[in-house]
Amino acid sequence: MPRADLITSIVLMAVGLGAAIQSWQMPRLQHLGVSIYSAPGVVPFLLGIVIAGLGLILLVRSVRAGGLALLRPARLRELPFAADGAWRFVLTAALTLGYATLLVGRLPFWAATAIFVTAFVFVFEWKAGIGAPKLARRAVAIVAFGLVVGVSVSVLFEDVFLVRLP
Amino acid sequence: MEGLGHVADALVRFAAPGPVFDVLWATLLGIAVGMLPGLTATLGIALLTTLTFTLPASQAILILICMYVGAIYGGSRSAILLNIPGTPANAASSLDGFPLARAGRAGKAMGIATAGSVAGSLIGMVFLALLAPVLAEFALRFGAFEFFWLAVFGIVISGQLTALDDPVKGWIAGFLGLLVAMVGQEGIHAHQRFTFGIPDLGGGLGLLPVLVGTFGFAEVLTVMKQPAYEAVRGASDSVIPRIREVARYWRTIMRSGVIGTFMGLIPGVGEDMGAWVSYAAARRRSKEKFGSGSLEGLISAETGNSAAVSGAIIPVLTLAVPGSAPAAVLLAAMFVHGIRPGPLIMIESPGFVFEVVVMVLFASIAVLILGILLARPMLKVLAVPREWLMPVIFVLCTIGAFAIAGRIFDIWVMLFFGVLGFILREMNYPMAPLVLGLVLGDILDKSLRRGLVLSEGSLEPFIFRPISAVLATATLVTILFSIPAVRRGLAGLFREKA
Numbered sequence: 001m002p003r004a005d006l007i008t009s010i011v012l013m014a015v016g017l018g019a020a021i022q023s024w025q026m027p028r029l030q031h032l033g034v035s036i037y038s039a040p041g042v043v044p045f046l047l048g049i050v051i052a053g054l055g056l057i058l059l060v061r062s063v064r065a066g067g068l069a070l071l072r073p074a075r076l077r078e079l080p081f082a083a084d085g086a087w088r089f090v091l092t093a094a095l096t097l098g099y100a101t102l103l104v105g106r107l108p109f110w111a112a113t114a115i116f117v118t119a120f121v122f123v124f125e126w127k128a129g130i131g132a133p134k135l136a137r138r139a140v141a142i143v144a145f146g147l148v149v150g151v152s153v154s155v156l157f158e159d160v161f162l163v164r165l166p
Numbered sequence: 167m168e169g170l171g172h173v174a175d176a177l178v179r180f181a182a183p184g185p186v187f188d189v190l191w192a193t194l195l196g197i198a199v200g201m202l203p204g205l206t207a208t209l210g211i212a213l214l215t216t217l218t219f220t221l222p223a224s225q226a227i228l229i230l231i232c233m234y235v236g237a238i239y240g241g242s243r244s245a246i247l248l249n250i251p252g253t254p255a256n257a258a259s260s261l262d263g264f265p266l267a268r269a270g271r272a273g274k275a276m277g278i279a280t281a282g283s284v285a286g287s288l289i290g291m292v293f294l295a296l297l298a299p300v301l302a303e304f305a306l307r308f309g310a311f312e313f314f315w316l317a318v319f320g321i322v323i324s325g326q327l328t329a330l331d332d333p334v335k336g337w338i339a340g341f342l343g344l345l346v347a348m349v350g351q352e353g354i355h356a357h358q359r360f361t362f363g364i365p366d367l368g369g370g371l372g373l374l375p376v377l378v379g380t381f382g383f384a385e386v387l388t389v390m391k392q393p394a395y396e397a398v399r400g401a402s403d404s405v406i407p408r409i410r411e412v413a414r415y416w417r418t419i420m421r422s423g424v425i426g427t428f429m430g431l432i433p434g435v436g437e438d439m440g441a442w443v444s445y446a447a448a449r450r451r452s453k454e455k456f457g458s459g460s461l462e463g464l465i466s467a468e469t470g471n472s473a474a475v476s477g478a479i480i481p482v483l484t485l486a487v488p489g490s491a492p493a494a495v496l497l498a499a500m501f502v503h504g505i506r507p508g509p510l511i512m513i514e515s516p517g518f519v520f521e522v523v524v525m526v527l528f529a530s531i532a533v534l535i536l537g538i539l540l541a542r543p544m545l546k547v548l549a550v551p552r553e554w555l556m557p558v559i560f561v562l563c564t565i566g567a568f569a570i571a572g573r574i575f576d577i578w579v580m581l582f583f584g585v586l587g588f589i590l591r592e593m594n595y596p597m598a599p600l601v602l603g604l605v606l607g608d609i610l611d612k613s614l615r616r617g618l619v620l621s622e623g624s625l626e627p628f629i630f631r632p633i634s635a636v637l638a639t640a641t642l643v644t645i646l647f648s649i650p651a652v653r654r655g656l657a658g659l660f661r662e663k664a
Contacts, residue, residue, distance in 0.1 A: 004593050012338060019345055022360065029355055037618035040357035043611040044348040047341055054338045061334075085391040092390040093585075096383065096560050100581055104564060105574050113561050120557035124390075149558055157565060162220045166568045166577065 002067035009059035016052030020045050088124075095120050109165040110150040118146030169295065172520035180524055185228060192229040193532035194540070196236020198547045200243070203250045204389035205559065207237035207437075207492040208381040208601075212374055213562050215499040216569040223503035228525050230499055231479075234492050235287055235529035238437050238471055239537060242279040244548060246464075247272060255437035255474070258445040258467035265459035270403065273541070277407035278461050280537040282419065282468030285412075287530035289423025289469070290430065290476025295523045297431075298512075302484040302519070305509035310617035311627045315637035316433075317344075317610035320487060320602055322641050324434030326648055328596035333648040339595045340434070343603020344610060346371060353612050366575040373498045373604055375567040375576040376583045380597050381491065382563035383584025386556050388591065394552065405541040411461070418448050418466050426470035430477020434602030436490025437471040437478070444470025476526055483507050483519055486609075491601045498605075502570065 026041035028034070095116065103112035121142045130138070157163040179185070192214070199210035210233045218226040241252030246263035259279060266275035308316070321344065325336025349360045350370025361367040412419075422444035429440040448466035449456045456463040478489025479496065486508040488494035500507050511519060536544075567580035587597060621627045628634055646652045 001593070008593060015342075015345075019348075019360070026359065027357065029357070034355065035619045035622075037623055038354055038615040040352050040355055040359055042618070043614055044345065044359060046614075047345045047348065051338070051341050051345060054334060054341065057334055058338070085393070089387060089391040092387055092556070095557075096386065097581060099560070100564055100577050104577065117557045117561065120560075121554055124553035145554065149561065153558075153561055153565070157217070157569070161217050163216060163565070163569045164572050165565060166574060 002062045002065035005058050005062035005065075006067035009055045009062060012055030012058065013052045016048045016050070016055055018048070020048030020052065023048060091123055095123065104166045110154040112150075113153060114146040114150030116146075117149045118143050121145060168516070169299065169520055172517045173295070173524060175517065176521040176524035179224075180228065180521075180528055185225070185528075188225060188229050189232050189528045189532050190536070192232035193236040193529055194536050196233040197240035197243075197533070197536060197544060199233070200237035200240025200252045200256075201544065201547050202550070202555065203244055203248070203252055204385045204552070204556070205237075206253045206381055206385065207234055207241075207255070208377060208495055209385065209559075209563075210234075210237045211492050211495040211499070212377050212381065213566045215374060215495060215502065216566045219499075219502055219570060223500075223505055224521060226503055227496075227500065227505070227522070228528070230496055231522065231525040232529040232532060234496065235472070235475055235526060235533060236536075237492075238475055239280070239283040239287075239468075239533045242283065242468055243276065243544065246275045246279060247545070247548065253437075255441055255471040256467070257438060258441040258470075259464055261445070261457050261467075262460045262463035265457070266461070266464065269459055271459070273403035273405040274407075274461075275464060276541055277405045277538070278412070278465050279468045280405075280534065280541075281407040281412045282422075282465035283472040283537070284530050284534045285419045286423050286426055286469035286472030287475065287526060287533065289420070290427045290473035291523055291526040291530065293424075293427040293473075294476040294480055294526065295520065298480050298483050298519045299516075301480060302509055302512040305485050307633060308485075308509060309631075310613040310620060311631050311634045312637065313609055314613035314617055314628065315634050315641065316485065316487065317606040317613065319637045319641045319644075320433030320606055321599060322644050323432055324599040324602050325596070326644050327432070327435045327439050328598045329594070332594065335593075335595045336599050339590065339597065340599030340603045343600040344607045345603075346376070346600075347604050347607020348611065353608060354615060366573065369571075371579055371604075372567075372571060372576055373494070374570055375579040376604060377491075377495055377498075377601060378563050378566040379580040379583030380587035380600065382559065382566065383580060384587035384591060384597075386560050386563070387584065387588045389552055390556055405538055412465070415462055415465050418452070418462050419469050421447060421451075422466040422469035423473040426473030427477035427480075429470070430474030430489045430493075431480055433481060433487050433489060433606075434491075434494075434598050436493070436598060437474040440474025440477065441467040441471035444473075479522060479526075483511055483522065484509060488602065488605055491598045494601045494605050 023041035023045035026039065028036055028039040030036060099112065099116035103116060125138065125142065154165060158165055196210060199205045200207060211230050214230055214233050218229050237253060238255050241256035242259045242263065244250050244252040245256040245260035246267050249260050249264040251257040251260050263275045263279065266272065321340035322337065325340045326333045329336030349367055351358050351368055358368050425444045425447055426440035429435055429443055430437065445463060445467045448462055452462050454460040454462045474490065478493035481487045481489050482493050482497045486497060488497050497507060505518065506514065563580060564577055567576045591597065617628060629638055
C-alpha cells in the first residue's frame with residue numbers, strides 16, 4: 001500500500017494544484033460589477049488547495065512507510081493482486097469496455113447485448129480440455145442465454161417501461 | 167394531528183392493489199439484489215430509477231424505497247449463508263450470522279435477522295415521522311453560512327466514519343467528490359468550469375451515471391477479480407422467529423434502532439456504520455459471546471442497519487443532504503421526479519414526508535412476509551453463477567447511465583468512474599464520501615460564495631452565528647480527534663488527572 005499511496009499522492013497533488021491554477025485563471029467578472037467573492041473560481045481554488053494538501057500528507061506518510069524503496073524497477077513488476085485475479089480483471093475490463101465503446105450505439109441494442117453476454121459467459125466458462133460434444137451443448141446454452149437477455153432487456157425497457165435505449 | 171391525517175391519507179392510497187403489487191415486487195427484487203454479493207442497495211436504486219422515471223412520482227418513490235429497505239435486509243442472507251455481506255451494511259451481521267449457519271442454525275439466524283430488520287425499520291420509521299417535520303422547521307433557520315458548514319461537516323464526518331483506520335483517505339474521497347461536482351456550468355454566473363471545450367461537460371457530470379459507475383461497473387470488476395464464492399449452505403431448521411426469543415432482546419432492539427437511526431442521520435455515513443455502532447454497543451452490554459454465533463450480535467447489527475435507512479432519509483427530505491450512498495440516489499431520483507426536498511418541504515408538500523413514512527411501513531411489512539415465506543426459494547438466487555450474472559448487471563449499468571438524459575456521453579462517464587471507483591476501492595478509499603461530495607458540491611459552492619458576498623468578505627458570520635459556530639466546532643473537533651498525536655495527548659491528560 002505505501003507504493004500505491006505514494007503514486008496516488010503525486011497524482012492528487014497534480015490534480016489539486018492543476019485545479020487551483022485553472023481556478024485562479026478563471027474570469028473574475030469584475031467588469032460586470034460582480035463581487036470578487038462570487039467569482040466562479042473561488043470554491044474550486046480552495047478545493048484544489050485542500051486536495052493538494054491532503055496529497056502532501058499522504059506523500060509524507062507513504063515515504064515514511066518506505067514507499068520510495070518500492071518504486072525500484074524490480075519491485076514495480078509486482079502485481080497489485082494475485083495473477084489469477086489480474087487475468088479475470090483484464091478480461092472483464094476488455095469485454096465490458098469493448099461492449100460499451102464499440103458495440104453500443106453501432107448495433108441494435110438487443111444484438112450488441114446478445115453478442116456481449118454470449119462472449120462474456122463463454123470466455124469465463126470455457127475450460128481447456130473440454131470434449132467437443134459437451135462444448136457444443138454448452139455453446140448452444142450460452143448463445144441462447146445471450147439472445148434471451150438481449151431481447152428481453154430491450155423489450156422490458158423499451159416497450160414495458162418506455163425507456164430509451166442507446 | 168395534521169401529520170396523522172396525512173399518514174391516514176397515505177395508508178388509504180397505498181393499500182390499493184396496484185401499490186401493494188409494486189411493494190411486493192420491488193421489495194422482493196430488493197432482497198434479491200441485496201443477497202447477491204456485488205449488487206448493492208445503491209446500484210439497485212440507481213437502476214430502478216432508470217426503470218421508473220416515466221412513472222408518476224409517488225409510485226416511483228414507493229418502488230425505490232421498497233428496493234432500498236429490501237436490499238439492506240437481503241444482504242443479511244449472504245452474510246449468514248456465505249460469510250460474504252451482500253451489501254456493505256451487512257458486514258457486522260456475518261460475524262455472528264455465519265457461525266450460526268455453520269452450527270446448523272441458518273434458519274434461526276435468518277429468522278432473527280428478519281425480526282431485527284423489521285424492528286429496525288419500524289423504529290426508524292417512527293423517528294422519521296417525528297423528527298423530519300421538526301428538523302425541516304429547524305432547517306428554515308439555515309442560511310448560506312450554515313449550509314456551507316453543513317456541507318463541510320458532512321464531508322469531514324463521512325470521511326472520518328467511513329474510513330476509521332485512515333480518515334485522510336475518507337477526506338480525499340470526499341473532497342474529490344466536491345471537485346468533480348465543480349465540473350460544468352456553475353449556478354451563480356453560469357460560467358463553465360473545467361469543461362476543456364467539451365460541450366457535453368457543460369451540463370456537469372450526472373449523479374446517476376457517476377453512481378452507476380462507482381457502485382455498478384466497479385463492483386462488476388471487483389466481483390470478477392475475486393475467486394468464486396463457495397456453494398450456498400442450506401437451512402434445515404425453522405426460519406420463523408419465536409416471539410419470546412425476539413422479545414428477550416427488546417432492550418438491544420430499541421438501543422440498536424435508536425443508534426441506527428442517528429447514524430443514518432449523519433450525512434454520508436449510513437447503514438454500515440449504523441450496524442457496526444449498534445453491534446459494538448450491544449457487545450459492551452451483552453453477556454453472550456459475540457463473534458461465535460450470538461443471536462444478540464446478529465439482531466443488533468440487523469436492527470441498526472435497517473433503522474439507518476429511515477435515518478438516512480430524514481436529512482434527504484429536510485436538508486436535501488443524503489445520510490448514505492443509497493439515500494443519495496434516492497435524493498437524485500426525487501429531483502428527477504420534480505420533488506424538491508429541503509427545508510421548505512413541510513411548507514410546500516407536507517403530505518410527502520408522511521407518504522414516505524407509510525412507504526417504509528409497507529416495505530417493512532413486505533420484508534417480514536417475503537423474508538419468512540420465501541426464505542428457502544430465495545436461496546436459489548445465490549446459486550446463480552457470477553459469470554452469467556455480471557454481464558447482465560453491466561448491461562443494466564449501461565442502460566442506467568444512458569436512459570435519463572439519452573446521451574452516449576453518460577456511458578463514458580459511467581465507464582470512467584467505474585474504473586476510478588475500482589482503483590480507489592482497491593486502495594481502501596471509501597465511496598460514500600465521494601458520493602456525498604458530488605451531491606454537496608453545488609450547495610457548498612453557492613453557500614460559500616453567497617455567504618462571502620453577504621458578509622462582504624468577512625468570515626465573522628461563518629464563525630459566530632450560533633448554528634455556524636456549532637457546525638464549525640464539530641468539524642474542527644472531528645479533524646482534531648482523527649490526529650493520533652492529539653488523541654494520545656488527550657488520553658494522557660485524562661490519565662494524569664485520574
